[in-house]
Amino acid sequence: MRNRPHLAVWKFASCDGCQLSLLDCEDELLALTEAIEIAHFTEATRTSLPGPYDLSLVEGSITTPVDAERILEVRRQSKVLVTIGACATAGGIQALRNAGNMQDIVAAVYPSPQYIRALATSTPISAHVPVDFELRGCPINKAQLLEVISAFLAGRKPVIPSYSVCIECKRRSNVCVMVQGIPCLGPITHAGCGAICPAYRRGCYGCFGPMESPNAAGLTREWQARGASSLQIKRVLRSFNAAAEAFQAESLKHGD
Amino acid sequence: MATRTLRVDAIARVEGEGALDLDIRDGRVASARLRIFEPPRFFEAILRGRGHEEAPDIAARICGICPIAYQMSAVHAIEQAFGARVEGPLRQLRRLIYCGEWIESHALHIVLLHAPDFLGFEDGIRMARDHGDRVRAGLALKKAGNEIMRVLGGREIHPVNVRPGGFHRVPTRAELEPLATQLVEARAHAVDLLRWVATFPFPEFERDYEFVGLRHPDEYPFNEGRLVSNRGIDIDIADFDREFEERQVEYSTALQAVTRRGGAYLVGPLARYALNFDRLPASIQDLSRDCGLGPVCRNPFRSIIVRSIEAVYACEEALRIIQDYEPPELAAVPLTPRAGTGYGCTEAPRGICWHRYEFEADGTIRAARIVPPTSQNQASIEADMAAIATSLLDRPDEILRERCEQGIRNHDPCISCATHFLTLNVHRK
Numbered sequence: 001m002r003n004r005p006h007l008a009v010w011k012f013a014s015c016d017g018c019q020l021s022l023l024d025c026e027d028e029l030l031a032l033t034e035a036i037e038i039a040h041f042t043e044a045t046r047t048s049l050p051g052p053y054d055l056s057l058v059e060g061s062i063t064t065p066v067d068a069e070r071i072l073e074v075r076r077q078s079k080v081l082v083t084i085g086a087c088a089t090a091g092g093i094q095a096l097r098n099a100g101n102m103q104d105i106v107a108a109v110y111p112s113p114q115y116i117r118a119l120a121t122s123t124p125i126s127a128h129v130p131v132d133f134e135l136r137g138c139p140i141n142k143a144q145l146l147e148v149i150s151a152f153l154a155g156r157k158p159v160i161p162s163y164s165v166c167i168e169c170k171r172r173s174n175v176c177v178m179v180q181g182i183p184c185l186g187p188i189t190h191a192g193c194g195a196i197c198p199a200y201r202r203g204c205y206g207c208f209g210p211m212e213s214p215n216a217a218g219l220t221r222e223w224q225a226r227g228a229s230s231l232q233i234k235r236v237l238r239s240f241n242a243a244a245e246a247f248q249a250e251s252l253k254h255g256d
Numbered sequence: 257m258a259t260r261t262l263r264v265d266a267i268a269r270v271e272g273e274g275a276l277d278l279d280i281r282d283g284r285v286a287s288a289r290l291r292i293f294e295p296p297r298f299f300e301a302i303l304r305g306r307g308h309e310e311a312p313d314i315a316a317r318i319c320g321i322c323p324i325a326y327q328m329s330a331v332h333a334i335e336q337a338f339g340a341r342v343e344g345p346l347r348q349l350r351r352l353i354y355c356g357e358w359i360e361s362h363a364l365h366i367v368l369l370h371a372p373d374f375l376g377f378e379d380g381i382r383m384a385r386d387h388g389d390r391v392r393a394g395l396a397l398k399k400a401g402n403e404i405m406r407v408l409g410g411r412e413i414h415p416v417n418v419r420p421g422g423f424h425r426v427p428t429r430a431e432l433e434p435l436a437t438q439l440v441e442a443r444a445h446a447v448d449l450l451r452w453v454a455t456f457p458f459p460e461f462e463r464d465y466e467f468v469g470l471r472h473p474d475e476y477p478f479n480e481g482r483l484v485s486n487r488g489i490d491i492d493i494a495d496f497d498r499e500f501e502e503r504q505v506e507y508s509t510a511l512q513a514v515t516r517r518g519g520a521y522l523v524g525p526l527a528r529y530a531l532n533f534d535r536l537p538a539s540i541q542d543l544s545r546d547c548g549l550g551p552v553c554r555n556p557f558r559s560i561i562v563r564s565i566e567a568v569y570a571c572e573e574a575l576r577i578i579q580d581y582e583p584p585e586l587a588a589v590p591l592t593p594r595a596g597t598g599y600g601c602t603e604a605p606r607g608i609c610w611h612r613y614e615f616e617a618d619g620t621i622r623a624a625r626i627v628p629p630t631s632q633n634q635a636s637i638e639a640d641m642a643a644i645a646t647s648l649l650d651r652p653d654e655i656l657r658e659r660c661e662q663g664i665r666n667h668d669p670c671i672s673c674a675t676h677f678l679t680l681n682v683h684r685k
Contacts, residue, residue, distance in 0.1 A: 013295040014320075015320040016320045016321055017319075017320015017321070017413040017414060018320065019320075020320050020321060020364075020413060021413065023364060024360075024398075024402060024412055024413070026395040026396070026399040026402070027395075027399070029381070029395065030381070030384055030388075030391070030392070030395075033384075038379075042269075043269065044269060044368065044369075044379055044380070044381070045269065045378050045379030045381070045382075046269065046378045046379065046661075047378045047379065047382075060295075063295045063296075063297070064295045067295060092297075092317075093297075093302060093317050094297040094298065094302070096302050097298055097302070104301070105301040106298070106301075108298070108300055108301035108304060108623075109296070109299075109300045109301055111511075118296055122297075138414060139320060139411075139413040193411070196410040196411055196416055197410070197416050197424075199410065200410050200417045200423075200424045201587075202416065202417075202419075202424040202425075205313065205416075207414070232307075235310060239310070239313070239314070240317065
């Protein structure tokens with residue numbers, strides 16, 4: 001008898017932080033598990049119920065041949081598949097290897113590179129299977145995670161704004177850090193974090209990835225006008241969402 | 257006697273993905289192998305060519321459970337290379353945010369990951385149906401740790417406020433004060449949990465570990481100290497390679513850290529506690545004794561008690577720091593990059609997290625090496641598995657499997673952290 005919807009949580013190449021966000025819902029966790037059955041969540045339980053699953057949350061990027069196969073099966077078993085976090089949604093920081101020489105990269109870390117069986121690229125889940133919704137962030141915001149779970153269980157679209165961090169900054173009454181001369185990616189970065197970096201007097205470093213239709217060229221011109229070097233611009237665009245199209249395209253204008 | 261091969265294909269309630277293979281031949285344990293299939297993410301290669309100021313944020317992404325450990329080891333290494341010292345309130349704030357990480361990580365492990373083993377539940381959530389008050393107390397404790405991370409770091413996972421030299425912005429006294437109220441309650445929860453877990457049925461099982469951890473002249477260690485062991489290691493953290501080596505083992509293709517004398521060693525709560533019992537306040541030592549724990553604990557199943565002791569200590573230490581706090585004038589000590597090498601070694605909840613960076617004159621990272629706690633504990637975990645299996649040879653597979661899984665969880669391994677794990681490459685005779 002299945003009276004509660006079944007939730008599955010899957011991990012690919014990642015740090016575990018986004019799935020931990022679920023366990024970080026200290027106030028809501030027990031209530032949540034009354035509404036849903038946690039059918040598969042290796043980090044949290046020995047139980048693993050067979051599919052199909054009503055909702056699958058997928059953390060991590062695809063970086064090995066085995067995982068490229070595994071994600072196909074996860075998709076087959078999932079009615080709704082939501083990616084959580086920058087790795088699953090944009091390839092994560094490990095996608096920095098996409099532009100490099102894989103042999104050099106492997107040799108920098110491992111004494112016996114011949115044992116490494118990793119793909120030369122780190123790719124988002126959407127490069128492999130259809131994805132029903134992508135939740136941004138490195139890490140995701142746990143309140144947004146609860147909204148996504150609630151929405152899919154209720155059969156509605158999640159309310160996740162796609163405007164920039166600037167809107168959240170205004171709402172938090174932060175003083176604009178750009179005005180204080182601190183380079184900030186906020187104007188082109190997807191909202192969701194609550195504008196924490198400017199609230200801590202640092203520039204946004206883009207961990208939620210590009211917003212919808214960002215004016216990246218306009219922002220980097222502003223950075224340059226304030227004395228930022230090409231190296232600085234390139235580095236900040238090449239981090240946790242380096243392979244997101246808008247960040248990647250703009251970073252290439254500032255060097256290889 | 258027949259050959260038995262036991263496999264645990266996915267070790268649940270640990271961070272990251274691993275498996276265990278146990279071969280039993282002719283009535284004895286032929287091998288115990290901890291296999292890791294966590295995909296490598298090449299952090300040391302990613303860090304090459306990046307600015308020193310980016311290191312704490314990038315290194316944090318190795319682990320979502322203990323990002324502060326990576327941030328702290330990185331900033332200490334950077335400051336050492338550039339000849340800077342961070343003292344006074346900034347040093348205390350670092351200790352405070354580390355308390356937050358210990359509390360959230362230990363509470364997660366004690367209540368949601370480890371306790372269910374002793375009471376026969378599949379997980380903490382199912383355990384909550386019979387032990388709701390304990391689970392809620394554990395979640396409240398966890399939340400208090402996370403709240404420190406949120407207030408001081410901006411968010412719980414991958415906090416944004418830590419930088420080389422200090423912080424981007426330091427809190428006011430008024431911002432920290434509400435934490436104190438929450439921590440008084442959290443401390444009470446931690447003591448309750450400690451007394452509860454101390455009553456669990458523990459297997460009679462001890463191992464003669466070489467414990468390795470930091471030791472500081474007058475503190476229970478978080479950020480600084482010499483690297484010591486109970487078998488005579490006593491070195492500066494920069495001399496790590498003199499006493500330890502990372503080696504590749506034939507069967508698992510994982511790098512395992514061992515002592516140069518070839519031995520497995522153990523880092524983490526059991527090691528920290530045994531090496532630093534005399535650095536705990538007398539009141540905490542008394543609590544330990546009340547719970548039947550001596551100054552050394554060699555039973556890894558009882559690590560849940562030691563984690564609870566450390567959780568109580570971290571609550572008290574956080575309270576002390578908040579009470580004494582006077583905001584510093586500068587949020588960060590100014591740094592002047594220079595060419596050189598720096599080392600950082602701090603106590604992650606799971607044990608020492610060792611970093612080494614080489615820098616160009618402009619502060620660009622030329623090379624990075626990171627030795628996470630779990631790769632250091634791998635060899636000891638395997639030795640535990642062999643010993644556990646040996647003691648249960650006549651028991652059915654299911655009992656053996658469960659006890660081995662529990663034996664792995666004893667050490668709260670964080671497999672995502674262990675960037676050095678390679679793909680599986682099994683050889684069988």
